[in-house]
Amino acid sequence: MAMTPEELSLAIDGALNAAIDAGELTLADGETAPAVRVERPKNRDHGDWATNVALQISKKVGKNPREVAQVLATRISELDGIASVDIAGPGFLNIVLDAAAAGELAVTILDQGSTFGRSDVLAGKTINLEFVSANPTGPIHLGGTRWAAVGDSLARILEAQGANVVREYYFNDHGNQIDRFAKSLLARAKGEAAPEDGYGGEYITDIANRVLASHPDALSAEDPQEVFRSVGVELMFEEIKQSLHEFRVDFDVYFHENSLFEDGKVDELLEKLKESENLYFKDGAWWLKSTDFGDDKDRVVIKSDGNAAYIAGDIAYFQDKTKRAENPADLAIYMLGADHHGYVARLKAAAAALGDDPDMVEVMIGQMVNLVKDGKPVRMSKRAGTVVTMEDLVEIVGVDAARYSLTRYSVDSNIDIDLDLLTKQSNENPVFYVQYAHARTCGLARNAELAGVTTDSYDVAQLSTEADSALLAALGQFAGAVKESADFREPHRVARYLETLAGAYHRWYGVSPVAPKGEEEITDLHxxxxxxxxxxxxxxxxxxxxxxxxxxxxx
Structure with a gap:
């Protein structure tokens, strides 16, 4: 039988239940058997897999953990594909598979192909994943580029667990930043200096010229700033979408903030909230009881002048995500920048104010990214002036290296991207190290085909060397790495897993010839x-x- 970790866990679970059914272990009233989980021992000398289920269940059955382990060891050792079971320490079970059972994993992987590592644990769940959402006032900077890489990878990983993922971009086209952008375009078109709080960079010249090209009479229009606003924002956003597409990131929904106010959703919602217990009236304003949900202070939702405060849009937007006709969210994940820590409690409070479970909201906060070249920070962009953009990074290292390097770190950490390292064709460069492992597998397969080696017949029991076992062990951890990446919302776990697998493969490659040498016959081992x-x-x-x-x- 094949022995993926999941299959081994199920087999041990069967042995545990058989021991309970046979009266060898007796659960106390009201107690249930724990789920069996296996993991790789840190020291491979301790076996292929280990489980602590004997320690977990010992109190429930009123026995010493080592006594429980002995009962289970006897039953597990009788399972097909198990070479030996040892009891270690207070009651850990260390399991060694026989070579044939271990090798069957390779057959399972090839049978499942591109679906290997996937599961359906999140089937039936719709997750709204909002990320990037950069303001349409300039090219995407490095912080947004990090979210593009991490967010899209997380979406792929959640989909691999069966979820229906809606990739969403919140298009902030309502507020002062858009006014400053329009004023900057208008000033540039007139040949004037940018406003003091405006935007600089060559891209402003480019967008202003394109507005004039499509609307030659823009400067003489009744409201020139409005022309530059509406046309300029559209042109800038098309550029952002194109940059993201070239970065292999596309969104299912582009949600316009302005639509909340134009459609009257905010006003309608505020009237409804006034009737709830989650808002109260004080000092002429309406306040949300956000401190009830972990905020450091209550937040104004309707200002004393009757206008909606910014958080009103957040509440209306969450309601839209969870109540829309197509793909309403069961879970809304927001990926926000390092300056948005305060939003965690606010967004949970918004959910609760609407009568929803605050746990329907998850907020991920991403830290800063710095580029380093020749040991020094890179701070200037050719096009955007004072900020480095997605296009700058991709131009230097390419999409693959950019995406991989931004995803291989926890989002909780600030990262320095070493451009000199990422342009090296060497094992020091992590993306090269992993991609080269894949290219090597392809090259080896081509050489084997030329030598007449096929997989029409095989004997996986031949895979018995230390290098074989280490590589099979690494392959067996893939599904677990994907699941943990989904569970913890940490795509970097997949990247780090791939580096471990690549290392095991490179070492295996050096000591495991596949093609016969000289006049040597092709064998089952090849x-x-x-x-x-x-x-x-x-x-x-x-x-x-x-x-x-x-x-x-x-x-």
Missing amino acids: RARLLLNNATRQVLANGLGLLGVSAPEKM
């Missing part, structure tokens, strides 16, 4: 190794696909 090589190629491709990074066949 065929089994080709099978293992091809399984590794599949998992590397699957993992890189989850990060939106290409899997080259040659490098």
